[in-house]
Amino acid sequence: MNKLSILFGTxxxxxxxxxxxxxxxxxxxxxxxxxxxMEDCAVDELTGEDVVLLVVSTYGEGELPESAAPFFxxxxxxxxxxxxLRFAAFGLGDSTYDxxxxxxxxxxxxxxxxxxxxxxxxGYHDADSGLNxxxxxxxxxxxxxxxxxxx
Numbered sequence: 001m002n003k004l005s006i007l008f009g010t011x012x013x014x015x016x017x018x019x020x021x022x023x024x025x026x027x028x029x030x031x032x033x034x035x036x037x038m039e040d041c042a043v044d045e046l047t048g049e050d051v052v053l054l055v056v057s058t059y060g061e062g063e064l065p066e067s068a069a070p071f072f073x074x075x076x077x078x079x080x081x082x083x084x085l086r087f088a089a090f091g092l093g094d095s096t097y098d099x100x101x102x103x104x105x106x107x108x109x110x111x112x113x114x115x116x117x118x119x120x121x122x123g124y125h126d127a128d129s130g131l132n133x134x135x136x137x138x139x140x141x142x143x144x145x146x147x148x149x150x151x
Contacts, residue, residue, distance in 0.1 A: 004031055004145070005049050009038040009056035009068025009103065014133055015092055018125070019055040021134035022090075022141045031145060032096030036072035047080055051119070054107050055137070057092040062099025064106055075110050088144045090123035090137050100126070120144030 004026065008019035016037070023033040038056070046052065059065040064072055089111075091104025101124055108118060123140035127131040 004033045004051050004053055006033055006035045006053045006055060007038050007041055007071075008035065009054075009065045009071065009107075011057055011059040011065035011067070011149075015055045015065070017056045018090070018092065018100065018133050018137045019053075022053070022055070024138050025138045026145060028108070029146075037067050039067040039119040041071055043074045043078055043080055046082060049085055052080060052085060052087045052141060053103065053141070054087060054089045054111070055092075056089075056103045056107055058094075058097075058099060058101055058103035062097070062102035064103045068103065072107065072110060075114065079114060081115055082111060085111070085116040086119050087111055087116050088120050088123075089118065089123070090140060092125045092127070092133055096128050 006019045006023055012017045019035050022067045025036050026033055056068055057065050089104050089108050093101035104122060108122065112118060116141040120143065123137060125131070125136045
């Protein structure tokens with residue numbers, strides 16, 4: 001893995017904070033990262049990526065956050081071939097809603113439908129838990145990316 005691209009989709013800034021914190025934690029282990037908002041990511045650039053980490057919250061009644069919606073719509077329009085792409089996914093949600101973490105589920109379904117391969121189990125933060133989302137994400141990222149971290 002040359003560089004891990006971290007793409008975040010957020011409504012209130014929590015997913016951006018988590019993405020930045022995970023990037024900093026991975027950098028301490030020698031993994032080079034780049035953090036980009038999904039609204040600033042051109043979907044045709046995904047075909048040149050090796051590994052992508054999706055960090056996305058769920059908004060409202062299960063929708064993607066405002067910054068992720070155009071990215072998802074662009075994926076649906078252009079349907080890029082993502083068969084060479086590996087991705088990991090971390091979702092932020094609130095289990096008191098029936099649509100808990102639907103945002104990350106929506107993106108996982110789209111990425112896999114376009115041929116991408118998910119690595120590791122999906123990570124989840126539950127706002128109802130009272131746990132710090134960055135702490136949960138950093139612990140999760142260590143289990144997914146530790147095997148590919150440089151020695």
